[in-house]
Amino acid sequence: MQSSNGMQDVVIIGGGPAGSTLGSYLSMAGIKNMIFDSANHPRPHVGESLVTSTTRVLKEIGFLETMEREGFVKKYGAAWHPPEKRGEFDIAFREFAQPGIDQDYTYHVDRGKLDLLLLKHAEKLGSKVYQGAHAKEVIFKDGYPQGVQFEIGGQAVTIPCKMVVDASGRGTFLGRQLNLKKKDPIFNQYAVHAWFKDVDRGAGESADYIHIYFLKVNRGWIWQIPITDKITSVGVVAERDVFKESKLDPDGWFKSLLNSTPEIARAMQNAERINEFKSEGDYSYSMEKFCGNGFLMVGDAARFVDPIFSSGVSVAMYSAKYASERIRLAFATGDFSEATFKPYEDKVRGGVNIWYEFIRLYYKLLPSFTYFISHKEYRVQVLQLLQGEVYDRAEVEVLEEMRKFIQKVENAPEGNIFKKALSDIYVN
Ligand SMILES: Cc1cc2nc3c(=O)[nH]c(=O)nc-3n(C[C@H](O)[C@H](O)[C@H](O)COP(=O)(O)OP(=O)(O)OC[C@H]3O[C@@H](n4cnc5c(N)ncnc54)[C@H](O)[C@@H]3O)c2cc1C
Known part of the structure; x- marks a missing residue:
């Protein structure tokens, strides 16, 4: 599984949840990897509330015991409060049991603490971790990366590798180098x-x-x-x-x-x-592509959508999980071309598109969200989304129903009680 010349198999740029989760999966598969982060952990970070789907990944990489031991605050649900009246409507995660997850809560986290623990976990599993190492350039030759140049302690150091994964978060290091970053057309x-x-x-x-x-x-x-x-x-x-x-x-x-x-x-x-x-x-964007010959982007380095539903860390961890599957295949077959990694992009893009559509409809007409979350028939589907079940889903019925609901309000005569709540977000 190891490449020749002492070369690293995979260089991971960024040691947030995406980078550490990927390092963990790769080490578990026997693929040599190094994680480099500009920061020295613990470093503060926004993004402190998880969704329940992350539990699956935390379990797979053997990190759930650490979450329990470290006493992170247990999160059993979520509540929304309308602006004008007192009171709330809420959900409890136990209402919707998720396959493969046997706890009815997730966690709120001090990200400084969580990210350091995750990085140490990856190291324990076999990743080599370097902090205070800032990626400056991915070096390409004949269309494939040959290595990454870092600045470490004021010195330029080049690390040769077989593959590069960008997990640099909203720094979007490789996306910027390759000019792939597209600002979101709606959200600012x-x-x-x-x-x-x-x-x-x-x-x-x-x-x-x-x-x-x-x-x-x-x-x-x-x-x-x-x-x-x-x-x-x-x-x-x-x-x-x-x-x-x-x-x-x-x-x-x-x-x-x-x-x-x-x-x-x-x-x-x-x-x-x-x-x-x-x-x-300026935090909503997408890369034109999430992979190419010999490289992938995971987590925020690939795409970031508005955080209203606390989706970020879940996307970071699932994208790392799915990336690791294609990277294993590449090492098994020796094919590091974009074609090997493209199914990864399709899967992650599909999942994040569902989050995005849900967010877009939510902002378009808030009462449609409150209507569907209180609806006997659709509530469970809304919960499924809020709990992060977004991958490998061709159709999501409740999103279609939300679109129809919004169209009805748009076509309703002036004076309709919901009409003044419509925002100007484009929805088709
Ligand atoms: C306002 C706001 C609220 C949010 N709320 C939530 C929430 O409640 N729940 C949730 O799940 N998510 C939330 N998020 C999203 C969450 O912060 C991210 O999705 C998550 O941190 C992504 O993880 P990551 O590993 O991809 O990136 P990061 O956690 O950002 O990690 C990237 C790492 O890369 C390193 N790095 C950057 N550039 C380089 C370089 N050139 N060389 C080496 N290292 C580099 C950085 O130091 C960093 O440690 C929120 C985001 C925002 C903006």
């Missing part, structure tokens, strides 16, 4: 977030749900995610134009939107911020 969101103590999360099991508060501004919402029993992550998201037009700084913008929504304003009454505000922008 902006987020400001920080950690707080003394947030009143309420009582009972739902205190540890993710809570989403709808805002009255374009595509606006607030997340409330428990990080520990005392610390809560709170983030405000909206269209970038909403932020620009407010003429406020990120801190002032966060506070003004928070105070516009009675339920979260009440929960935050006595809250104290414990770290700096961070902002994220």
Whole structure:
């Protein structure tokens, strides 16, 4: 399984969830790999609430015991809060049992801690891990990568390899080098977030749900995610134009939107911020392709969609799992051409397209989401999506029904109660 000349089989750029999960799968298959990350872990990262489908991957790579041992907050469900009235509607994951998953919860995570643990796990399984190593260029010859040039401690170092996988997250290292990155035509969101103590999360099991508060501004919402029993992550998201037009700084913008929504304003009454505000922008895009001769992209390095449904880490881990399957095939057959990896792209693109369509319809008409999630017949299908079951699905009936519902509202006469809730997102 090892290549000659001491050459690495696979160089992985980036040691977030995508890179570490891939390294774990490859080592389990006996494929030599090295993971390089610019950062020194633990490093802070946005993206703290998981969906239940990740459990399957965590189990396969033997990491579930670590999740349990490290005491990450258990997430049993999710709740949404309409902007004007008090109250919520929610889901509990136990309502929809997922094949191969025998726990009715997932986790909220301090990403600094999770990503370090995952990286150490990959190392334990056999990946060689280098931190503080910044990828500068993938070197191609005759259409295939020959190696990657890194900057390590101020020195340029070239690592020869058989294959390269870009797992550099929203850094999108290889996509930028190959000019493959396409900005999303619809979404241009902006987020400001920080950690707080003394947030009143309420009582009972739902205190540890993710809570989403709808805002009255374009595509606006607030997340409330428990990080520990005392610390809560709170983030405000909206269209970038909403932020620009407010003429406020990120801190002032966060506070003004928070105070516009009675339920979260009440929960935050006595809250104290414990770290700096961070902002994220321009974060929806896709690469024109996710693979080529001798290379693949996984996780955010391939595509990123709006985080309203906490899909990111799940996509990172599943794309790593599916990438590892095609990489194993390439080593078994000796065929490293794009054709070997293309089924990987089709599978991941298909799954992320379902997330994307769900998100698009959600933003197009919020009441359609609240209608279908409360619907006796369709609720379970909505749950299935929210829990990350998006791969290998040709049709998703509830999405078709949501589209029809929206069309009806669009064609309804003025005065229809839902009509004013329609946003300008293109839906066909
Ligand atoms: C506002 C917002 C909220 C979100 N909320 C959620 C959520 O609740 N739940 C969820 O699941 N997801 C969420 N996400 C998405 C989540 O953050 C990502 O999908 C996830 O981190 C992707 O993992 P990854 O391994 O692909 O990339 P990353 O976790 O970003 O890891 C990439 C790694 O590559 C390294 N790197 C970058 N460039 C280089 C280079 N040139 N050389 C070497 N190393 C490099 C970086 O240091 C980093 O460690 C959110 C995202 C945003 C923007």
